[in-house]
Each structure stands twice: as C-alpha cells, then as structure tokens.
Amino acid sequence: MQHGGLTRRDISFDHPALAGWTFPVFEVVGKKAGAHLAVIAGVHVNETSSIEAAIRLQRAFDPETLCGKVSIMPIVNQPAIPHRSQYVCPLDGKNINFSFPGRADGTFSEAIADALLTVWAADADCLVDMHGGDLCENVAHFTVCQTTGDAAFDERNMELAKCFDSEIIVRLDPSHLAAPGRSCTGRAGRGQHAAFSEAGRIGIMEEDNIAFHFEGVLRIAKKLGMIDAAPPPRREPVIVSRYLWLPAPADGFYRYRVEAGDRVAAGTVLAIAENTFGEVVGELRAPESGLVLWRFTHALVMADSLMMGLGVPD
Numbered sequence: 001m002q003h004g005g006l007t008r009r010d011i012s013f014d015h016p017a018l019a020g021w022t023f024p025v026f027e028v029v030g031k032k033a034g035a036h037l038a039v040i041a042g043v044h045v046n047e048t049s050s051i052e053a054a055i056r057l058q059r060a061f062d063p064e065t066l067c068g069k070v071s072i073m074p075i076v077n078q079p080a081i082p083h084r085s086q087y088v089c090p091l092d093g094k095n096i097n098f099s100f101p102g103r104a105d106g107t108f109s110e111a112i113a114d115a116l117l118t119v120w121a122a123d124a125d126c127l128v129d130m131h132g133g134d135l136c137e138n139v140a141h142f143t144v145c146q147t148t149g150d151a152a153f154d155e156r157n158m159e160l161a162k163c164f165d166s167e168i169i170v171r172l173d174p175s176h177l178a179a180p181g182r183s184c185t186g187r188a189g190r191g192q193h194a195a196f197s198e199a200g201r202i203g204i205m206e207e208d209n210i211a212f213h214f215e216g217v218l219r220i221a222k223k224l225g226m227i228d229a230a231p232p233p234r235r236e237p238v239i240v241s242r243y244l245w246l247p248a249p250a251d252g253f254y255r256y257r258v259e260a261g262d263r264v265a266a267g268t269v270l271a272i273a274e275n276t277f278g279e280v281v282g283e284l285r286a287p288e289s290g291l292v293l294w295r296f297t298h299a300l301v302m303a304d305s306l307m308m309g310l311g312v313p314d
C-alpha cells in the first residue's frame with residue numbers, strides 16, 4: 001500500500017463512449033491496511049446536498065489513523081454539469097441511475113456504469129451512491145438496499161443500509177437484478193456490497209441533508225473497520241418492500257397535500273390538480289398505504305408524468 005495521504009486527480013477510462021471525459025476523484029490512503037470504500041455522487045448533478053457531502057468527505061478521514069482507502073468521485077455525470085440536466089445524461093438521454101451494470105461498449109450512461117463497477121470500484125468492499133433532491137423534488141431520508149436471495153449477503157447489505165439514519169429503507173427483491181438498475185443492483189449482480197442514500201430537495205444544499213449522507217458514510221467506514229468512531233444513528237427505519245411510482249392523473253396546477261416522509265393511508269388525497277380557472281380536474285390518491293419517498297414540488301405537472309414515490313411496507 002502507498003504511504004498515507006490525500007490525493008486529488010482526474011481519471012479517465014478506456015471505454016469508447018467515455019473518450020475525452022475526465023472525472024475528478026479524491027483518494028485518502030490510510031497508513032494502515034484495511035478495506036476499500038468507494039463513494040460516488042452527482043449521478044444527478046442537481047442533487048447538491050449529496051455532492052457537497054462527497055466533497056466534505058475527502059477531509060473527514062485522517063490518513064494517520066485510517067485503515068484502508070477511501071475513494072470519492074463527487075460528480076459522475078460530467079456531461080450534465082453545464083446543462084444542469086435533470087435525471088439524464090444529455091449525451092444519450094439516459095438515466096445513469098437506471099443503467100447499472102452497464103456495458104463497456106454502450107453509450108455514455110451505460111459505459112460509465114460499467115467503468116464504475118468493473119474498473120474504478122471493482123475491488124471496493126462497499127460502493128456508496130448518494131442522491132436526493134433534483135430541481136423539482138423533495139426527497140425523504142431513505143436508503144435503497146438490493147437483496148439477492150443469499151441470506152448472508154442480504155443481511156450484510158441491510159447492515160450497510162442501516163448505517164444511514166434513514167426514515168425508510170427500500171428493500172428491493174431479487175427480481176430487480178434481471179434489468180438495468182441502480183448501482184446497488186449492479187453491484188449485487190456481481191456479488192458485491194453497496195449502499196444507496198437519498199436525501200435532499202430542489203437542487204439546494206441543506207445541512208441536515210448533507211449530514212444524512214456524510215454521517216452515513218462515516219458509519220459505513222466504521223462498520224468496515226476503517227475508523228474507530230462515527231456519530232450514532234438516531235432513528236429506526238421503516239422497511240418497505242415495494243416502490244410505487246405514481247403518475248399524475250391530469251394536466252394541472254397542483255396543490256400538494258403531503259410531504260416527503262409522510263405516512264399515508266390507502267385512498268389519502270396526495271395532491272389536487274386544478275385548471276387555470278381554479279376548477280378541480282384531478283386528484284392523486286394513494287393506491288395503497290405507505291410512506292412518501294419523494295414528491296414533485298413544481299405546481300405544473302402534465303398527465304402521466306411521475307410525480308410521487310410511495311414506499312409500501314411488507
């Protein structure tokens with residue numbers, strides 16, 4: 001192992017679709033041997049609380065006492081930066097967040113997903129992917145945990161998910177492994193552990209959302225035996241097993257009746273759509289009882305666009 005220290009460098013990958021692109025990364029190498037923890041943010045570039053947490057994390061580890069190595073890539077979706085693109089990579093119109101495990105010969109989104117899993121974080125003991133709060137959404141404090149059906153693997157992934165002080169943990173069943181998905185799904189398909197955190201809102205940096213991500217990574221580092229101490233978690237999360245994406249019932253100017261994190265009963269009115277005469281033209285109701293994972297924040301919503309996420313407990 002290298003002798004300890006903090007380094008910053010721009011890295012590139014051999015994937016054809018990534019030619020010409022560089023990615024700033026930080027590496028903190030401890031003086032003692034230990035685990036490798038890889039952390040990414042900025043798959044969605046407006047989710048600035050998670051990006052800020054990644055930037056702060058570079059100075060959170062003391063090379064003198066750290067066991068192992070922490071690698072941090074604060075902004076994955078480099079092509080989105082000048083456009084402040086919501087959700088997608090502007091080069092291919094795809095959402096990197098649902099492109100894992102990716103393809104070496106694919107478009108940018110597929111190629112960076114493959115590069116992260118098979119090159120940059122290939123030997124990481126855990127990959128943490130931090131999200132939350134694109135320009136038109138408020139997001140609860142939650143984590144996503146991919147299961148595989150292997151009890152020991154799944155238990156370890158859940159322990160990592162619980163390192164975040166979550167209101168809700170979304171436990172994805174093994175069927176998600178069959179299709180492109182989040183980084184935690186791509187990692188699980190390779191038999192590797194991951195954690196996936198969501199906290200933030202409307203593109204702004206807020207301390208409680210930054211702290212959710214930042215402290216969660218510290219707890220993971222502690223769990224991996226890399227550091228001695230981390231702030232204790234304060235909440236007991238609700239585990240949900242299904243993630244419902246709720247489409248808008250009508251074109252409209254929406255009044256929201258719930259906030260991210262709220263628990264709602266089946267049939268609860270979540271948002272009311274009016275037209276420009278102030279007449280009610282639609283209601284979004286909870287199809288089942290659950291917890292609001294996130295909600296759209298803009299009043300203008302077109303019919304059938306996804307405007308809320310609902311987590312449904314077992």
Ligand SMILES: [Zn+2]
Nearest residue numbers: 044047131132
């Ligand atoms: Zn995101």
